[in-house]
Amino acid sequence: MKEEIMKIKLNKNKFMEDYIENLQRITLKNFEDTSDKDKYFALCDTIMERINQEWRDCKNKTKKTKKAYYFSAEFLVGRSLGNNLINLGIYDEVKELLDEIDIDFESIENFEDDAALGNGGLGRLAACFMDSAASQKIDMYGYGVRYREGLFKQKIENGFQVEEGDHWIKDGDGWSIRVESDSKIVKFRDQTVKAVPYDMPMLGFENGQVNTLRLWQSEPFEEFDFSYFNNFQYDKAVEEKNRAEDITRVLYPNDIQREGKVLRLKQQYFFCSASIQDLVEKYKKYFENDLQFENFPKYHVIQLNDTHPIVAIPELIRVLVDENGIDFDRAVEITKKTFAFTNHTVLQEALETWPKDIMLEVCPRCFDIIEKINDKLVEDFKAKGLSEEAIDPYRIIRYDQIRMANLAIVMSISVNGVAKLHTKILKDDTFNHWYKIMPEKFNNKTNGITPRRWLVYSNIRLSNFITDKLGSDDWKYDLNKLKELEKYLEDDKVLEEINQIKYENKKDLARYILEQENIVINPDSIFDIQIKRIHEYKRQHLNILHIINLYHRIKKNPDMNFYPTTFILGGKAAPGYFRAKAIIKLANEVARVINKDPDVNKKLKVVFIENYRVSYGEKLFPAADISEQISTAGKEASGTGNMKFMLNGALTLGTYDGANIEIFEKAGVENNYIFGAKVEELNSIRDSYSPKEYYHKNSDIKDAVDSLVSGELNDDNSYMFLDIYNSLINPQGGEKADSYFLLKDFEDYKKVHEKINEEYSDRKTWARKALKNIANAGYFSSDRTILEYAKDIWKI
Ligand code: GPW
Structure with missing residues (x-):
């Protein structure tokens, strides 16, 4: 692989000459009068010029x-700017060149939508x-x-x-x-x-x-x-x-x-x-x-x-x-x-x-x-002697x-x-x-996920650390090489470095969140993150109900042993999906109540980040301690955010669902936090399940669920919290109660959170688990996935 490596050879003088010329050509302005946005677009042009020849060659040769x-x-x-520079192998050089003429790369990068x-x-x-x-x-x-x-x-x-x-x-x-x-x-x-x-x-x-x-x-x-x-x-x-x-x-x-x-x-x-x-x-x-x-x-x-x-x-x-x-x-x-x-x-x-x-x-x-x-298909089935009824599930038109x-x-x-x-x-x-x-x-x-965007570009500290420890950057071409990091599992100095990198990333994120959301968070707290589209099957409301109950328990018992934690959630709801929007309102309301409560807000913070998107994710994944992957077993086909967290050294708090299972398999169940019912169990109880039983038997569940309608939380007369409440224990119009089994999994979820909270203070053991996850993330490179498509399906 390595001999094929071909960074663009950057002629620095020529690059700068072209860049300034492009900038002036597209704006009709002198350099000093151009805006950051102009500078961004001129940079795109200058890069596109350099790609052009190879692009045409590739189109022709194939x-x-x-x-x-x-x-x-x-x-x-x-965004493409940073990623393209990384893939061309000229990221650092271009950054330096711009620096020489007083252009701050990060600020012009932000002009890209x-x-x-x-x-x-x-x-x-x-x-x-x-x-x-x-x-x-x-x-x-x-x-x-x-x-x-x-x-x-x-x-x-x-x-x-x-x-x-x-x-x-x-x-x-x-x-x-x-x-x-x-x-x-x-x-x-x-x-x-x-x-x-x-x-x-x-x-x-x-x-x-x-x-x-x-x-x-x-x-x-x-x-x-x-x-x-x-x-x-x-x-x-x-x-x-x-x-x-x-x-x-x-x-x-x-x-x-x-x-x-x-x-x-x-x-x-x-x-x-x-x-x-x-x-x-x-x-x-x-x-x-x-x-x-x-x-x-x-x-x-x-x-x-x-x-x-x-x-x-x-x-x-x-x-x-x-x-x-x-x-x-x-x-x-x-x-x-x-x-x-x-x-x-x-x-x-x-x-x-x-x-x-x-x-x-x-x-x-x-x-x-x-x-x-369809007619031909049905005809063939009939010729084989299948009954109308047996043919039904196969029909294309019905x-x-x-x-x-x-x-x-x-x-x-x-x-x-x-x-x-x-x-x-x-x-x-x-x-x-x-x-x-x-x-x-x-x-x-x-x-799989691409390690270029989700590690090399977005987590420079960890990326440099890996290259340093492995003595080369071959791992960027073959992510399985990360496995070699396991030789450092007992190296205290290296484990300390891992923690330090995470800490620096958390400080960066804290600064960004202060800027964007106007909320102060403590980088010394556990960063527990759930970012993905809002959907009932993904169970963000399980996360929030747990936070409510935790809040109540800390409030009642201020001296309880508790490692400060920041819960971060983010994601968009489909505009017509009322209950998903209710979950967003609930997250924000819980954040409002907790964050302003001086009794707890030194220990507990909740942030719902606005407008979660790819470029926000690039800042969140590198800073996570805990990756929340808590979908109802059998519902999340795979998940890919789970892989981004793993690659960046977060431990997964997850159900036996989708690719979580393969993450646990590769990194070891003992290095992650698994909870909840498996799909077979859910299938076997589906018809007899009674969430009310859980509600009455477990005072923490009752406490959390009741707070949806107790008046403690204000949904501004939108009836949103009542809707969530009803969906769990008081179903309306033929709906099934708690069809995503939140109450069934609640106790287990609570327990695993307690375990996390206790184990986090052993920083060395935690770092070792993080390293185990990073070292075994190679399988989740989309390079591996795409090679499998090419070999098994496409035969190319
Ligand atoms: F419904 N997924 C998605 F299956 O993001 F088409 N949008 C969609 O419309 C669908 C699936 C569809 C997701 C899955 O929910 C997720 O589990 C999976 O990791 C991802 O597709 C990529 O396979």
Whole structure:
């Protein structure tokens, strides 16, 4: 590996010359009159110029080789400046150069808006995969949507979440190239639009590889309809333009929950159609002498990131049949060899189904094609003697609903889950009927994260420490090398260093939180952090209920042995998810009450950070002592935040769920804090479970739950706390009480917190556990994950 390493050779004088020239060219100002924002954009330009040559080379050299295409409605890229400099191997040098002309790198870095083109884990995974594919020299292109508005910005007003728009490119976009000439026409039943690609370079880590993330933007097919214009129908002319632009105007803010809106299916069809056209067009161009569509799968494999891009399947068939004269059955055979499908959840509310009438309204031809596939499938089952009833779970269309996952499973070479337990549940339960008839398609690809962004870039102290201790930075190319750190497990000096690094990171975070949230926190306290989208299954309310009870216990017993702790929570709620918003209000209210109480606020602090996002995460992960991963067993497909914490030396306080299990396996259960019921137990009690019993038997549970309605906490007449209360022990309208088993797991959760609180004061033992986690995080590199996709599924 090492001999391939190729940092960009930085000609410092030339770089500075170009930089100043760019700065003046784009602003028409003298250096001293330019703003920090100008300085940021000029730096993007100067870096893009340096990438350009290699980027073109990469596009050209790989024209006739097999490539993977990652189709995803979301790519949660975050900021690119720092990461690109790291991957080019010129981060330190550029920082120094800027320093010489009195530019503070960090302050101009803050002018970059996060590219928040995703909701959470699924979108961030896609971004980590882009980094890892390039870093492993795997030819993988990303295809997605260039939303004008990314995920909403979260404001907290009086403790409530308020959403604001995220027009992330209003000042420009320093990292994309508009490739007008590759535009495509996308036809809907009721409108025709132009899809314009914006290409972002995806840089490999110090290896010269540049892959492409191609994001499509919807624009009017004809910029201006002059027939309307000439007839003085100006409104109508503008209306058409807006209608076209509406398609990629905004990212739907639902994590997990499906959104059954026409516009959402339009977004999906829009980017899938443009992408499929792009692939077929290029194939015809580069393979004109040997053009056999049977060979299409030899050169293309399309990985579908959950159900959102599945409409690409009928679209490929449509393009082959309607535009290239291939007969239907041949087109189906070709298509079947081209796609692979990843599932990211077992929650029913996420498995997309589209009503027939919506599909007919958006892309009627796709409906035709799906119907044909369905008819053939049903016919085959009947020929094998299956009853109507036995066929039902396999139907792609049932009661005029199109079940996208079934379509993908039939039409793919591979179906994978994202962690061992998750894949097991897919096989045993969610897709068991499919697994029984096509077991060979099913496989697991445990998720990963890129160590470049989540360690090298965001935790420089730890990164330097590792390089120093291992005597080289080979670990950045092969994260399994971290294992060698285990030779320091009994080295007191090294363990002390680990604690010191964490402490410095905590001080940095405390400063940042003071700036951002105006709350003072103590870096000598335990930093216990839960950051992720707000969802009942992720159980942030279990965390908060525990904090309430802890508060009451300290208040009653001020001399109780307690290591000061700062609980930090953050995350966005889908705007239409009332109960998730209630959880945010609850966190803020509990923080308000506790933080102002002089009896406890030296020992206990609670912070709900505003607008949690990738760039905030980069400051939080390095500073955590405890990583809260407390989802109901069986519900979190994998989780990836859990891996970021582990890599940065936090200990996991977690349930037996998703990739937590694999984290415990690798780092040792004794070096983490496990609690709660396992999935088998929950399955066995599901029908008999009575949360009220727990409530009456356990005074701490009663204490915490009652505080939701006792008047101690104020929800400003929103009835939000009553809603949470009801969801736990007084269910309304046919809902099941406590369907996420908070009360069942409460006591165990409380006990494990007590254990943490006691054990934290043994600083040396704690550091050893942290080191054990860091040393065993290698498996969770997305380099490993992407290599598995390439080898097992893509065969590239
Ligand atoms: F519902 N995930 C997500 F499965 O962030 F599609 N958004 C989603 O819409 C879905 C899943 C979907 C997450 C999972 O919840 C998380 O457990 C997993 O680590 C992540 O996807 C990446 O696989």
